[in-house]
Amino acid sequence: MNVKDIARVIRPQQWIKNVFVLVPLFFGGSLLDTTDIIAAVTAAMAFCFISSSIYCLNDIIDVEDDRRHPTKCHRPIAAGKISVAQAYVMMALMVALSFGSVAMLGGYALGVGAVVGLYLLMNVAYCLVLKRYAILDVCTIAFGFVLRLFAGGIATGIGLSNWIVLMTFLLTLFLSFAKRRDDVLKMNQTGHAPRKNTSRYNLDFINQAITITATVTLVCYVMYTVSPEVEQRIGTRYLYLTTVFVIIGILRYLQLTLVDNKSGDPTKAMLHDRVLQAVVLLWFLAYLLIIYILR
Known part of the structure; x- marks a missing residue:
């Protein structure tokens, strides 16, 4: 067991x-x-470790299926480079590091710990049962991102707008459906379903689901930027100007998904697509300018 194999498991x-x-x-x-920054980063690290524990569990549960898969058979556990027992130890260590990070949050530790615990239980259920069911699988993934949002809000004592919660759920649902579309394409090409529930999806359904979630995500963002509650808290009424970057970003991802068929990994798309990176950077700078400098 070497560092490279460990990294491939905890991702x-x-x-x-x-x-x-x-x-x-x-x-x-x-x-x-500074205080809020430290608290938020600490909560983020707790989620980094707890999500890695789930990656360990997922590879343990799927080890036999992975060994029969043409590419997943090279994963460290499936390839025998890391034993199942060692993977469980890694999982336990990640869980311990996660809750150790939570303990550093002082008065907010209980609330954030409850959210992290719920995330852990939900994802154990996902690995064991929920991922077998179409629609329920992507909704579970999307709700996991909402829990991340709640953890950040609790750790910093910052209240969350209803619109931002809805937007987070819908945005990650949109990305999850786009990822499932890639699975459907592979199934149509090879006749083999990459996931057990892929057969419950098809291109017509996926394309409509992507369009619906992308549209409602954009509406939620617009409603957030013009919300009187948000305008009063932030102290500016010009947030709506950042909508242009959100529109371009969503359209670009739709292009990658529907035209280029490159929706398999949202993380990889974000790390490698220069257009998406530029749009996100411009959105970030515009938002920064409006709420921190011009207000």
């Missing part, structure tokens, strides 16, 4: 997903508050 490259824990910090206007 640190997927930790970028836990940036959602920092969302309340950014949208709440506390990006310059």
Whole structure:
């Protein structure tokens, strides 16, 4: 067992997903508050470790299926480079590190710990049962990102707008459906379903689901930016100007999904697509300018 194999099991490259824990910090206007920054980053680390524990469990449960898969057979556990017993030890260590991070949050530790615990239980259920059922699988994944949002809000004491919660759920649901579309394409090409529930999806359904969730996500963002509650808390009425970048970002991802058929991994798309990176950067700078400088 070497460091490279351990990294392939705990998947640190997927930790970028836990940036959602920092969302309340950014949208709440506390990006310059050192205390809130430390609390949010600590909560994010707790989610990094707990999500890695789930990756360990997922590979343990799927080990026999992975051994029969043409590419997944090279995963460390399936290939025998890491034993199932060692993987359970790694999982336990990740859980311990997660709750150790939570314990550093002082008065907010109980609330964040409850959210992390719920995330752990939900994802154990996902690995064992829920991932077998179409629609329920993507909804479970999306709710996991909402829990990240709640953890960040609790850790910093920042209240969450209803619109931001809905937008987070819908955005991650949109990305999850786009990822399932890639599975359907592979099933249609090879006749083999990458997941047990892939046969319960088809391109017509997936395309409509992607369109619906993308549309409602955009509506939620617009409603968030013009919400009187948000305008009063942030102290500006110009947030709606950032909508243009959200529209471009969603359209770009739709292009990658529906035209280029490159929706298999949202994390990889974000890390490698220069257009998406530029749009996110411009959105970030515009939002930063409006709520931290011009208000």
